[in-house]
Amino acid sequence: MNYLTSIQTTCVIAMLFCSGNALAGVTDEPYLNIVQKTEAESARITKVLEAPTDFTVPSTFESMTAGAATVRARSDEHAFSQPSASMKADDRLTFKLGNAMFEKLWVTSPASTKASDGLGPIYNARSCNACHLNDGRGHAPDGPEDRAVSLVLRVSIPGRPEDQISQIEDYIATRPDPNYGEQLQDFANPAHDAEYRLEVTYQQVTVPLSEGETATLRQPNYNAKDLAYGALHTEAMLSPRMAPQLIGLGLLESIPAADILANADPDDRNGDGISGRANIVWSRQFDQPLLGRFGWKAGLPTLREQTAAAFAGDMGISSALFPGGWGDCTPAQGACRGAIHGDGDVREHELDDTGLDLTTFYTANLAVPERRTPGDPQVLKGKQVFHRTGCAACHTPAFVTHRLKDRPEHSFQLIWPYTDLLLHDMGDGLADNRPEARANGKEWRTPPLWGIGLTKQVSGRVAFLHDGRARSLLEAILWHGGEAQPVRDKVVTMPAADRRALIHFLESL
Numbered sequence: 001m002n003y004l005t006s007i008q009t010t011c012v013i014a015m016l017f018c019s020g021n022a023l024a025g026v027t028d029e030p031y032l033n034i035v036q037k038t039e040a041e042s043a044r045i046t047k048v049l050e051a052p053t054d055f056t057v058p059s060t061f062e063s064m065t066a067g068a069a070t071v072r073a074r075s076d077e078h079a080f081s082q083p084s085a086s087m088k089a090d091d092r093l094t095f096k097l098g099n100a101m102f103e104k105l106w107v108t109s110p111a112s113t114k115a116s117d118g119l120g121p122i123y124n125a126r127s128c129n130a131c132h133l134n135d136g137r138g139h140a141p142d143g144p145e146d147r148a149v150s151l152v153l154r155v156s157i158p159g160r161p162e163d164q165i166s167q168i169e170d171y172i173a174t175r176p177d178p179n180y181g182e183q184l185q186d187f188a189n190p191a192h193d194a195e196y197r198l199e200v201t202y203q204q205v206t207v208p209l210s211e212g213e214t215a216t217l218r219q220p221n222y223n224a225k226d227l228a229y230g231a232l233h234t235e236a237m238l239s240p241r242m243a244p245q246l247i248g249l250g251l252l253e254s255i256p257a258a259d260i261l262a263n264a265d266p267d268d269r270n271g272d273g274i275s276g277r278a279n280i281v282w283s284r285q286f287d288q289p290l291l292g293r294f295g296w297k298a299g300l301p302t303l304r305e306q307t308a309a310a311f312a313g314d315m316g317i318s319s320a321l322f323p324g325g326w327g328d329c330t331p332a333q334g335a336c337r338g339a340i341h342g343d344g345d346v347r348e349h350e351l352d353d354t355g356l357d358l359t360t361f362y363t364a365n366l367a368v369p370e371r372r373t374p375g376d377p378q379v380l381k382g383k384q385v386f387h388r389t390g391c392a393a394c395h396t397p398a399f400v401t402h403r404l405k406d407r408p409e410h411s412f413q414l415i416w417p418y419t420d421l422l423l424h425d426m427g428d429g430l431a432d433n434r435p436e437a438r439a440n441g442k443e444w445r446t447p448p449l450w451g452i453g454l455t456k457q458v459s460g461r462v463a464f465l466h467d468g469r470a471r472s473l474l475e476a477i478l479w480h481g482g483e484a485q486p487v488r489d490k491v492v493t494m495p496a497a498d499r500r501a502l503i504h505f506l507e508s509l
Contacts, residue, residue, distance in 0.1 A: 035403040037412075045400045048414060051392065055384035058374040065450050065509075066248055066368035067401075067413030073369035079454050080135040080247045082367045084409040091365075098362025101355055102128040106315055108189040109342040118342025118350030120316040121192045122185040122329060125149045128359070131243035131314065135366050136458035138243035140220070140468035141200050150243040151468060152314070153184040153198060153224060156434060157233045167289050168280045172435035174237075179230045181328040183313045184238075192336060193228040202469075207478050211496040215478055218469050229333055237441075239432035240467035241296055245458070247451050248417060249294070250364030253303050254401035254410040255421070257291045263396060263420045274393045274483050276422030279445070281437040284308075284321045293421055296466045297436040298445040304360045311351050311359075318343050319351040365409060368450050371416075372508050382505025385498045390487045394446045396420040418449035418509065427481020430465065442482060453507035473506050474499070 037045070052059050064070045069084035083095045104116060105126045111117035125131050131138055131150040138150020159173025176182045180195055188194040202218040209215060222240055224232065232238075266277045279292035283301045290301035300306040308321040316327025318341070325341030326333075342350040373379055386392060395418040404411040423443040433441035444466060452473070456462045462471055470476035480488040491499060 035405060037403055041403075049398055049400070051387065052383070055380050055387075058371075058380070061414055062416060063371040063374050064414075065371055065416045066251055067415050069251065069365075069367055069409045069413060070370050071367040073372055073454070075457070077134045077458055077460070079369050080245060080366060080451065080458050082369075084250075084365045084367045086409040087365060088408065091361075094358065094361055095365055098358040098360075098365075101359045102132075102362050106317060109340045111342075114342070114347070118317055118325065120185075120187070120189040121326065121336045121339045122188045122195055122333075123316045123327065124152050124183070124185050124187060124314045126315065128310065128314075132246055133460075134458045135246045137245050137455055137463055138468065139459065139461050139463040140240075140242065141198065147186065147198075149187075151198070151200075152241055153196075153222065154182060154239045154241055154434065155180055155184055155232065156182060156237055157235045158237075165282050165289070168282065168438065170438050171280075172438065172440065174435060176328075176330065177233050177236050179330060179332050180227075180232060180236075181330045183328050184224060185316075185328065189339075192339070195228055196224045197226045199223040199225045207492070209496070209499070210493050213496055213499075215474055217475055217478060218471070220467060220469050229330075237432075237434035239434040242463065242466060242468040244296070244447065245451060245455070246363050247366045248368040248415070248448065249303055249366065250407070250410050251368070251401055251413065251415050252293060252417060252419075252421065252448065253364065254404065254407065254413075255399045255415075256402055259399055260291065260293075260421050264422055272390075272393060273486060274390075274424070276394065276420055276424055276446075277438065277443070279423050279436070279438050292437060292445075295436075296444055296447075297439040298421060298423060299436040299439070303364050304356065307360045307363060308351075308356055311356075317351050318349045319356050320349055320353060321356075323349060325350060368415075369454065372453065374508060376504075376508070378501050378504045379508045380505075381498075382501035382503070382508075385494070385502045386505055389490045389494070389502070393487075394420055394422075394424055394484065395449055396446075416450060416509075419446045422446060424484065425482035426479075427483075427485060429479055429481045432466075449506065449509050452509050473503050 068086040071082045071085045073079060083092060106119040107113060107117050108119050109117040119126060140151050155177045156174040157177055159175050163173035163175055165171045185195045186198055201221045205217040205219050207215045207217060261278055264276050264278050266275050268275045279298035280289050281292040281299055281301055283290040285302055285305045292298035292301055294300045294306040300309060305321060308319045311317040311319060312322035313328055318325045325343045326337050329336035397418055398416045401410055401413045423439050423445055425442045426444050431442040435441055464470035464476040465479060470479060477488060477491050
């Protein structure tokens with residue numbers, strides 16, 4: 001498994017911070033066996049990444065969303081579950097084994113199935129697939145009877161001076177809630193109580209649009225009901241998080257950090273109103289600061305760490321990176337801490353390194369489907385509206401990945417994820433008021449847009465933004481505020497035909 005070995009044995013990044021919010025002296029060689037690009041190749045990359053000027057035809061290679069890793073777009077719910085097209089034949093078995101780990105149902109300890117016990121004692125789901133159904137997005141609860149395991153509440157309280165990380169400038173220290181940890185779990189093993197029950201209610205908000213059209217938004221209100229382990233801390237900060245789609249993650253991990261940081265403009269020196277910032281996070285995997293890429297606030301740096309964090313927080317499954325067999329149970333939850341767990345007998349951890357490697361390999365190689373109808377006149381018109389309106393200032397269309405010896409499916413590919421992987425202030429309407437590393441309570445990482453038009457086909461319903469409140473792409477746009485407020489306002493006032501073309505373009509991604 002060369003890909004995973006290379007990540008584990010390489011020093012990833014060295015951080016030197018200068019005054020203000022700028023980052024200086026940043027280097028990023030996150031993978032072993034990188035082949036440095038030549039000057040000629042760098043010039044070619046610069047040329048191919050130039051913004052389009054001709055909107056009468058698709059850009060060259062635009063239909064190949066993930067480069068050589070792109071797969072044909074299926075018409076069923078498994079469109080996000082295909083392996084990278086360029087994957088080596090002997091890696092396809094590894095991919096299938098990773099899929100089995102992803103779909104495996106974990107059980108309570110003790111159990112006769114020693115490779116699958118260790119669930120909980122409190123948890124949000126029994127498998128990865130329970131939240132990322134068909135490797136796609138989750139959804140918000142539709143009503144009181146909908147448990148919606150794909151939506152969780154993160155929780156933290158303000159940190160103390162000793163919680164600061166001196167190596168990370170502008171780091172916002174937080175601590176787990178003393179009674180409930182870092183995530184509220186709504187399921188529990190027998191003899192234990194679930195931490196809470198999630199209640200979501202909505203207020204309908206009507207937004208007038210040009211030419212007499214209107215849109216209706218859902219303003220959510222979240223309540224942690226039936227708290228079983230005492231009150232939340234008086235300064236508890238709660239943030240709803242919906243499970244995102246998983247395609248193309250290995251390619252996002254392969255984008256050179258220097259290229260991501262090149263788009264950062266925290267002081268808005270170019271005066272365009274967009275102030276993208278990099279999230280810098282502390283890596284358990286490498287015991288040093290790294291560029292955050294994954295999660296709604298870019299709070300985790302590598303796919304392996306993201307995968308291990310999900311096992312621990314969502315299912316209470318321990319690994320070398322998160323060794324506590326009790327998962328997110330706090331010292332205040334004595335019965336949970338003292339329960340029988342799935343580690344310490346045959347296995348050192350409930351999820352061993354092989355299982356973590358397989359699951360990470362699987363999520364790294366879930367393929368991105370090809371674009372549908374990129375040459376359709378309505379799609380091309382919508383593409384022009386997308387660029388003219390300013391959407392591309394955050395949703396950066398394309399990157400070229402590192403040249404890598406051991407990861408041919410991710411190596412030196414022109415990809416079209418439509419994200420800059422940076423943090424942006426999205427305004428009060430989307431604020432969760434809960435910081436994460438350098439991200440403040442209003443900042444979110446720009447989510448990738450590739451595959452977004454297949455959401456309903458894969459997931460069975462449409463739910464966008466970090467908490468699934470948006471039931472359409474137009475609703476998602478109308479929730480944009482902060483840095484994106486001017487772009488959002490242009491969408492409101494533009495001719496209705498342009499608005500329809502913009503949505504048609506997004507649905508083709």
